[in-house]
Amino acid sequence: MTDPILSIRNLTVDLPKGGDRPHAVEGLSLEIMPKEIVCIVGESGSGKSITAFTTMGLLPKALVPSSGEITFDGRDLLKLTPAEHSKLRGRRMAMIFQEPMSALNPCYTVGNQIEEMFEQHTSLPAAERRARTIRLLDEVKLPDPERIYSSYPHQLSGGQRQRIVIAMALALDPALLIADEPTTALDLSTQAQILHLLKELREKHSAGIMFVTHDFDVVAEIADRVVVMQHGRIVEQGSAEEVLNRPRHPYTRLLIDAVPRRTRVARDSLEGSAEMLRVAGLEKTYHVKGSMFRPGRTVHACKDVGFAVRRGETLGIVGESGSGKSTLVKCLIRLEDPDAGQVWVEGEDIAAYSRRALHPYRKMIQIVFQDPYGSLNPRRTIGDQLVEGPVNFGGDRAEAMARARELMKIVRLDPDALNRYPNQFSGGQRQRICIARALMVEPKVLIADEAVSALDVSVQKEVLKLLNEIRDRMGLTVLFITHDLRVAAQVCDNLIVMQQGEIVERGSVDQVFGTPSHAYTQKLLAAQPGQDWEVPDVSKLPPATGVMGMGGLA
Template structure:
């Protein structure tokens, strides 16, 4: 190590287990070793259950109550802090090592102002008097790019957007200019353009202060853009680690190779070819859709959520609606599936306008178009068995004999690639990917012609996401299904869709084949979305290095 800077963090042979009341202790981190130099970004990457978050929690001394450090060393600037008490760790948290948590929505106190929450870290570590601290709060909020920082300091979390809340958490993390920042999935809950701005901010602050960053992420595209070195975890063990460019160019581990192959943002930009279309007719037609909602604003003027959106989806193809939060995607979908009547415009599903239907006719219409929701954890009834979940639509629509229903349920389970042994289990016993397969089976059991997929893969790990996308492609070819695919992830859209509409503030700013829109975007907003796809806008490891 002659001539090399002392590592800010050195983790050596770290092992962590969780106590389980029924099964004793379960080892979740096993022999993990890595180090981070001043100004360096090291990314811990892997899927759910890989041990990356537990490793980060162990470093900052915030393991869950049932967590136990079984062995190894955690050296901060050469000092082993692994055996320190919580009281002793409190003295360095925020001052020498800080955390940017994953969820900006739940990480701030809803009953305290933004200014009070930023000031708290200064007060805890006795930095300056009240007047000086309040001035420092305004300075920090401005430093992280919040407009009118004096106003933001007086506001409460519910008055800020997700991206603004994340900037507040970053202000708290950098307040005392720590040597190490742990960023635990700091942008996973944010839209792609907001994600890029937040990551740019962290990178800028890293360069300015020389702070080291431990970046915890499941997104290999983000890691490719931002990290100097990668540490790939699976099942609590390191599969490989090394300079980002080297790992991406020549991964040694089969697991890393699979992760890279499954990451849409790192895939070669290929587009789906034309699909055979029986009769080439349109399964979905949306014409000049307008959706207004009552507003509490001046003079009771309505809020226009969707303004003149038009598109058509050929039978047996996939059309994507993309855009950020507030773009009008979800409102458009609710009108398409008949949950709400448009303020004006027209929607046709297989030639039928759902707005003209009532009672039994509307109920029958809904079996032809089914919805698969974003969250496989929240969309399944935890009290029902998997058999009951898939069977339920048949009970609502078709009173088939019991044996026929059972055969139909089993057939659907086979189609989505699940073993029949899961039929007697409840959702909590299944993985996220298995639950989403159940949700797809439930949607397909009524033999619909159109499937609306509302962020249906965004909550899944990259390899599971790849499996679900392959399943959807296979089912479309086999059953002639038409998909309306809602997503904020353009890398996934590029992979699965034939045509696309880009929505921004309720208006359609681009529409056409995926290839045309991606290669020749017509709007500045679409170009910004495309530029923000992680892993594609920059060369691997291509961030600006810290000066020596």
């Protein structure tokens, strides 16, 4: 049996005193073999990124590894001086980050930034450095490497930038590659390409890969072995096949159970429900203003968009970034004025209403945004922010407060929490507050714009359940905007798929997923990771064991 590339034994990393727990990572042991992809899975705060950063020697100063050892290249990384660790970085171990948009220095060409690797770690002549850089760009499948070489980061797309970061990481053929949520910020089809690329590179470069992710579909797509973390501890590890299909630890089961199924929860028929919202011929064009020297550009963000939603229906709007779904939402709630078309809300066409005439209709359509951290004012109490809506529409403050208390109960939060501030709540709790805020003015239509995308799977499951409950209870019509096909499949009745401002496919969930007619929908479905994995029914597994699975180490 070959020796592991990386072997972590009993690693403990201390958190600064006064935190909610004493250790970021506690008693962690794992190994990575050559040509092996080990996925570290966990929710936010589980310590998975801390593990990655400790190995790289890139921990923030406040976090200190207090015990254990990390053996790499026959040396204990925790005993190295910063300078010695720095020499290993880039040459023997390399890292790919989550956020490709900000991971590259805007001031230098990407060619220069890749070449830096050779400059720092080798004594190759300039011509050879350049030739190797071009070869790397070709290897990560960037088109026209010569042109990309002299491009600046802002001239490239997110997917292209991530390829640059990967090229950088591969420059010196490191033995260990650490990828921290490398595809989370990317579109589905880009994610599929990057995952494919990583699998290919593992074969060619014989590196071991530590892949940090929260997404079980990605795990199913790429992992050889899986390590599940919770609160800084490993709760289970084993081969991907074992962990995904026969999880043993209750927490792993909980996570896997929270993965949305691709099948829809059966619902009562919507036959006979009245039409709530109808959109016809909606057009929106953005003009990027030109200057004296540059012609203006025109972006057709919505082209002849039309659909109808009935009372109590959930319509999913699916598309990748740039598909026009956000513009559509902005036009519906009239944050933007559509150029043409009609938006009927209960038979009234509000698309061309003046701001004043629109006022009473504002409360008919409410929205919950993606980022629960940015959507609430950090300096005002939850209560103040909840009653603001009804008070603005002339309601009585005391009455509004009573309703706020009631809604807090509905979203399963303590009504007494109304006098607290947003930073006292977790992301999932904040998103529930945002939902309560939207419901304060008794809307007819609720738009959820990527409302669960930023949440951990277990929290996501709760919020989705809550949304469905509220919809049924209040007879709401829901527009569910998402890029996540699994989520869409689970909560929506009907779907529309958007691409470049146009609706390219529409129909019931079963139609769209079962027999997609448009090439783009087919491509999108094919790009989903982990398709071969059928999420197991956790309730049918043998009783859970709390013992840590040591399958991979045995």
